[in-house]
Amino acid sequence: MSEAVSSEKLLREFAPQIERTGKYGKLWIAFLCLVICYGWFALYWQVSRGHIVTGMRDNVVWGVYIVNFIFFMGISYAGALISGALHLFHAEWRKPIIRMAEFITIIALLIGPCFIMLCVGRLDRLPNLVLFGRIQSPITWDVIAISTDIFGCILFLYLALLRDLGKLRDFAELKVPAWRKKLYTFLALGYTGTQEQQLRLKRATDVMAAMVIAIAIIVYSVLAWIFSVTLQPGWHSTIFGPYFVIAAVYSGTGVLIVAMFFFRKVYHLEEHITLQHFVNVGVIMLVLGAFFGYFTFSEYLTKWYGSEKNDEQLIQVLLKNYFFLFILSNYVGVLVPLIVVGFKKLRTIRNITIAAGIVIVALWLNRYLIVVPTLETPYLPIQDARPAWQHYSATWVEWALTAAGCAMFCLLFTIGSKLIPIVQVSELKEEPVEAGDIYLK
Amino acid sequence: MKRIKSGILFTFLILAGTLQAWAQDKAETTAPAVTVLQYNCISTSDDSIQLGAAISVKHEEGATNLANAPVVFYSVEPEGDVKIGESKTDVHGVALLKIPVRNTYARNEQQMLNLKAVYNGNDKFEASEAEFALKPAKLVVSFYEEDSMRYVKVTGTQYNKDGSESSIGAMDVIVSVPKLFSMLKIAQVTLDSTGVGTAEFPRDIIGDSLGNLTVVASIEENEIFGNVKGSANNTWGLPKHLISPDRPTRELWTPIAPLWMIITLIIMLAGVWGHYIYAILQLVMIGKSAKAVKPEEES
Numbered sequence: 001m002s003e004a005v006s007s008e009k010l011l012r013e014f015a016p017q018i019e020r021t022g023k024y025g026k027l028w029i030a031f032l033c034l035v036i037c038y039g040w041f042a043l044y045w046q047v048s049r050g051h052i053v054t055g056m057r058d059n060v061v062w063g064v065y066i067v068n069f070i071f072f073m074g075i076s077y078a079g080a081l082i083s084g085a086l087h088l089f090h091a092e093w094r095k096p097i098i099r100m101a102e103f104i105t106i107i108a109l110l111i112g113p114c115f116i117m118l119c120v121g122r123l124d125r126l127p128n129l130v131l132f133g134r135i136q137s138p139i140t141w142d143v144i145a146i147s148t149d150i151f152g153c154i155l156f157l158y159l160a161l162l163r164d165l166g167k168l169r170d171f172a173e174l175k176v177p178a179w180r181k182k183l184y185t186f187l188a189l190g191y192t193g194t195q196e197q198q199l200r201l202k203r204a205t206d207v208m209a210a211m212v213i214a215i216a217i218i219v220y221s222v223l224a225w226i227f228s229v230t231l232q233p234g235w236h237s238t239i240f241g242p243y244f245v246i247a248a249v250y251s252g253t254g255v256l257i258v259a260m261f262f263f264r265k266v267y268h269l270e271e272h273i274t275l276q277h278f279v280n281v282g283v284i285m286l287v288l289g290a291f292f293g294y295f296t297f298s299e300y301l302t303k304w305y306g307s308e309k310n311d312e313q314l315i316q317v318l319l320k321n322y323f324f325l326f327i328l329s330n331y332v333g334v335l336v337p338l339i340v341v342g343f344k345k346l347r348t349i350r351n352i353t354i355a356a357g358i359v360i361v362a363l364w365l366n367r368y369l370i371v372v373p374t375l376e377t378p379y380l381p382i383q384d385a386r387p388a389w390q391h392y393s394a395t396w397v398e399w400a401l402t403a404a405g406c407a408m409f410c411l412l413f414t415i416g417s418k419l420i421p422i423v424q425v426s427e428l429k430e431e432p433v434e435a436g437d438i439y440l441k
Numbered sequence: 442m443k444r445i446k447s448g449i450l451f452t453f454l455i456l457a458g459t460l461q462a463w464a465q466d467k468a469e470t471t472a473p474a475v476t477v478l479q480y481n482c483i484s485t486s487d488d489s490i491q492l493g494a495a496i497s498v499k500h501e502e503g504a505t506n507l508a509n510a511p512v513v514f515y516s517v518e519p520e521g522d523v524k525i526g527e528s529k530t531d532v533h534g535v536a537l538l539k540i541p542v543r544n545t546y547a548r549n550e551q552q553m554l555n556l557k558a559v560y561n562g563n564d565k566f567e568a569s570e571a572e573f574a575l576k577p578a579k580l581v582v583s584f585y586e587e588d589s590m591r592y593v594k595v596t597g598t599q600y601n602k603d604g605s606e607s608s609i610g611a612m613d614v615i616v617s618v619p620k621l622f623s624m625l626k627i628a629q630v631t632l633d634s635t636g637v638g639t640a641e642f643p644r645d646i647i648g649d650s651l652g653n654l655t656v657v658a659s660i661e662e663n664e665i666f667g668n669v670k671g672s673a674n675n676t677w678g679l680p681k682h683l684i685s686p687d688r689p690t691r692e693l694w695t696p697i698a699p700l701w702m703i704i705t706l707i708i709m710l711a712g713v714w715g716h717y718i719y720a721i722l723q724l725v726m727i728g729k730s731a732k733a734v735k736p737e738e739e740s
Contacts, residue, residue: 079659135698135706155500155720162727189724192729197727204723211716218709381624388502 007425011171011426014421015112017174017267021418025266032411039404042397043118051121053397059382060375063435065119067367068402071251072409073146073223074244074363077216078252079105080282083160084212087205093280094109095341096272096423100259102157103422104252107412109150111405118401138226146218156208158187162201163426166191180419220245227370233310234303234374243295247306247363250288254337254359257281259413261353263422272423275349282352285359293334296366302328314377321391322373325365333362473567475499476507480558480571484578486671492573494537494558496530498566506534510560514538516546517555517572523547525556528543542577542600551665552576552602575667576600578609580658582616582673584642591642591677595630595658599666608636609666614658618646618678624657646677 021029046053083101086094117123133140133185165188168174191197224244227235237243257278264273268297303311316324338344340355372392416422446635477494493513497504509523510530515522523546528536535536546554554576562568577600593616597609612632617624627646630638648654653676660669 071661134696135702136693144710148710152713152717155717159720159724162724189728192731194730196730200727200730204720205507207716208720211713215713386503 007167008171010423010425011167011421012173012421014267014425015171020423025414029411029414032407032414035407036411038402039401040405042400045177046118046397046401053395055392055394055398056119056387057386057392059374059389062119062371062375062392063392064368064398064402065115066363067371068111068405069115069119070223070244070367070371071364072108072115073220073366074248075252075255076105076108076112076149076153077220077245078249079103079108079250079256080149080156080212080216082252082256082281084156084209084216087209088213091185093277094273095262096269097256097277097281098160099420099422099424100263101256102153102160103413103416104255104259105153106157107409107416108144108255109153110412111409113146115401115405120307138222138229141222142219142226145215145222149215149219152208152212156205156212159201159205159208160424161420162188162191163193164420164424166193167426168420190243209259217245220248232374232379233308233377234314234370237299239295239299243299243437246288246291246295246368250285250292251363253281253285253288254356254363257285257353258360261349261356263417264349267417267422269423275347278349278352279341279347281336282347282355285337285356286341289334289337289344291357292331293338296330296334310377310379314374317373317377318369321376322369329362329365329369333359333366452496473562473565475527476560476562476566476569477504477571478512478558480562480573481668481669482554482556482573482575483670484575484666486579488542488579489539490542490554490575490577492525492540492556492558494528494530494536494560495572495670496534496536496560506530506532507566508532508534508568510534510536511563512536513559513560515557517557518710522557530701542579543604548576548602549574553665574668575663578660578666578669579606580614580660580669580671582656582658582671584656584673584675584677587653591644591657592639593628593630593642593656594637594639595632595671597632597636597660597669599640610634612636612660612663614638614660616640616656616658618654618656627656642677644677644679646678647681648676650681652676652680654676654678696715 054063054065079101083094083105086098086101118127129139129143132156133143163186169184169188174181190202221241221244224240228240230236260273260277260281263269290293300315304315317409336358337355340351376390376392453475475498477497477499479497481493481495482512483491483493485491492514494512494514496507496512498507500527508530511527512530513527514525525540526538528538548554553576555574555612556571557570557572559570560566560568573587579598583594583596583597583600585594595614595616597612597614598606599609601604611634614630614632615626616628616630617626620624625646627643628640630640632638646654654673655672655674657670657672659671660666662668689695689697691697693699
C-alpha cells in the first residue's frame with residue numbers, strides 16, 4: 001500500500017481525536033484547569049506574603065521548587081535523547097511513540113524554568129542575569145544552555161511535525177475550524193513531499209537529531225555543575241554531570257512509558273502502540289536503571305568509605321531522617337524496574353507502566369534527597385541558626401504549585417494531542433507491529 | 442471509560458484530602474507567652490555605662506526576639522527601686538540606655554551599682570526582669586613604638602563612690618579588632634597593680650584600604666566590674682588589597698573571565714547555533730521550493 005493511502009487511512013482513524021473532545025476529555029481538562037487555578041491562588045498567596053509562606057528559610061534555601069525544576073528539565077532531556085537517538089539509529093519501531101517523546105521534551109522544557117521563577121524572591125531583578133551576567137557563573141551557563149536547548153528542541157519538533165502538518169493541511173475530510181486549517185497551512189511551509197524537499201528535511205532532521213542529543217547532555221551536565229562546583233558535601237562530586245544525565249534519561253523513559261499507557265487507553269491506539277513498544281522502551285529503562293544504580297552506589301560508597309566528617313554527617317541525616325525515602329529512591333526505584341523488565345513473565349504493559357510510575361516517584365525523591373538533606377547539613381556552620389529552620393518541610397503553597405505544574409504539563413500534552421495526532425501519521429506502516437521477545441529486531 | 446472516570450474522581454479525592462491535611466491552621470494561644478530578659482551592662486570609655494536588655498519569646502520552635510517592648514531600668518536601692526529611665530526594644534529585641542558613670546545612684550558595700558531591667562508584659566507576653574551589678578570602670582587604649590616594635594598600652598581605672606578614680610588592679614584584658622561577623626582577638630594584656638599593661642601589637646592585621654584599625658580592649662563578665670570596653674584607632678593595619686581597574690586579571694572571581702572559558706563558550710555556542718542556522722536554512726529552502734513549484738503548477 002502506498003504511503004499516501006496509508007496516511008489517509010491513519011488520518012481518518014485519528015481525525016476524531018483532533019476534531020472533537022468528548023465528555024470525559026472536557027472533564028479532564030476542567031479538572032486540570034481547576035488544579036492550575038488552585039496553583040494561581042497559591043502563587044498569589046506567595047507573592048503577596050513573601051517566601052515566608054514556603055518552607056524555605058536561611059538554612060535550607062532550596063526546596064521543592066528546585067527539585068521540580070531539576071525533575072522537569074530531566075524528563076525533557078530524556079525526550080530529546082530518546083527521540084534523537086532513535087531517529088539516528090533508524091529504529092522503525094519508534095514511530096508510534098516518537099511524537100510523545102517530542103511533546104514531553106518541549107512541554108517539560110517550558111514548565112521546568114517556571115519553577116525557578118517561583119524560587120526567585122525578586123523577579124524584578126531577573127534581567128540582571130542577562131545584563132550583568134558573569135561568564136564564570138554556572139547560573140549564567142544554565143541560562144544560556146536552557147535557552148539554546150528550548151530553541152533547538154522546538155526546531156527539532158517542528159522538523160518532525162512538518163510532514164504531518166502537510167498531511168493535515170491536505171486532508172479534505174478533516175472537520176476543524178478554519179483557523180486551524182490556516183494554522184496547518186502556514187506551518188506546513190508548502191511542504192508537498194517533493195524529492196528536493198524530502199532531502200532537505202532529512203538533512204535538517206539528521207543534523208538536529210544529533211545536536212539535540214549533544215545539547216541535552218551538555219545542558220543537563222551544566223545543571224549538575226551548579227551543584228557540583230560548590231564545596232557543599234553531598235554536591236561536590238566529579239561524577240555529578242554523568243550521574244544527572246543518566247538519572248534524567250531514566251526518569252524520562254518512565255514518563256514516556258506512562259504517557260504511552262494513557263494515550264493508548266484513551267485514544268485506543270492498541271493497534272499502533274503494542275507490547276513490543278513497552279518492552280523496547282522498558283529495556284532502555286532497564287539499562288538506564290542499571291547505570292543509575294551503579295552511579296548511585298559509587299557516589300554513596302565513596303562518601304561512606306572516605307569517612308570525611310561532613311560526608312558522614314550527611315549520610316547519618318539521610319539514614320536517620322530520610323531512611324524510607326532513601327530506600328524508596330535508591331533501592332525500590334532501581335530494583336523494581338530491573339525485575340519487571342528483566343523477567344519475561346512479568347513483562348506486561350500494566351507491569352511495565354507500574355514500574356515506570358515507581359521510577360518517576362523514585363527519581364523525584366532522588367532529586368529531593370540531593371537538595372534538601374544536603375542543605376540541612378551545611379559545610380560551614382550558620383551563625384545564629386534557629387533550630388526551627390534547620391529542618392525543611394514544604395508547605396501547602398509549594399505542593400499546590402507543584403500540582404499546578406504537573407497539571408499544566410498534562411494540560412499542554414492534552415492540548416497538543418488535540419492539535420496534532422499523537423502518533424506520527426506520515427511514513428507509518430498500516431500493519432500493526434506484533435509483540436515479540438526482548439531482543440530488538 | 443469507567444476506569445478513567447473513577448481514576449479522575451479518585452485523584453480529585455486524594456488531592457482534596459491532601460490539601461486538607463497540609464492546610465496550615467494557626468493555633469490560637471490563650472495563655473501569655475513566656476519571655477526571657479537578658480540584662481547586660483557595659484562601662485565604656487566615654488565615661489558612661491550602657492544598659493542593654495534583650496527580650497526573647499520562648500515557643501515550641503525556639504525563641505524569637507520581641508521588638509517594640511517597653512523596658513524600664515531601675516537602680517536597686519535600700520529604700521526602694523529608683524527609676525533610671527525607659528526604652529523600647531528595637532527589631533533585634535534589644536533596649537539600650539546610657540547613663541553617666543558619675544551618678545547619684547546608691548552603691549553597695551563593694552561600691553557596686555545594683556541595676557535592674559523590667560519588662561511589665563501584657564495580655565500576650567509575660568513580664569520578666571533581670572538584675573546586674575557592676576562597679577563602673579574605664580579602659581583607655583593607647584599605642585606606642587619602641588625599637589621598631591609596636592605596642593598597645595591599656596590603662597584601667599575604676600570609679601569610686603566618692604567620685605574619685607583609682608587603679609583597677611591586676612586584671613586580664615582582651616585586645617581585639619572588629620571583623621565582619623565577630624571580634625578578632627589580637628593580644629592579651631595583663632594589667633599590673635597600677636592598672637597598666639602592654640602587649641606587642643601584631644603587624645599582620647588587615648585594616649581598611651588606608652590601613653585604619655579600630656582596636657578594642659575589653660573585660661568580660663568580671664565579678665566586680667561586669668563588662669568594660671575601651672577603644673582607639675590607629676593606622677597600623679595592612680591596607681586592604683583592592684583590584685586595580687587599570688590592570689584587570691582574568692580569574693574565576695574577577696570581573697573578567699579567564700580566556701579559555703570565553704573561547705570554549707564561543708566555540709560551543711558557534712557550533713550549536715551554526716547547526717541550528719543550517720536546519721533553518723533547509724526549512725527556508727523547503728518553503729522557497731514550494732513557492733517555485735506552485736507557480737509552475739498554476740502555469
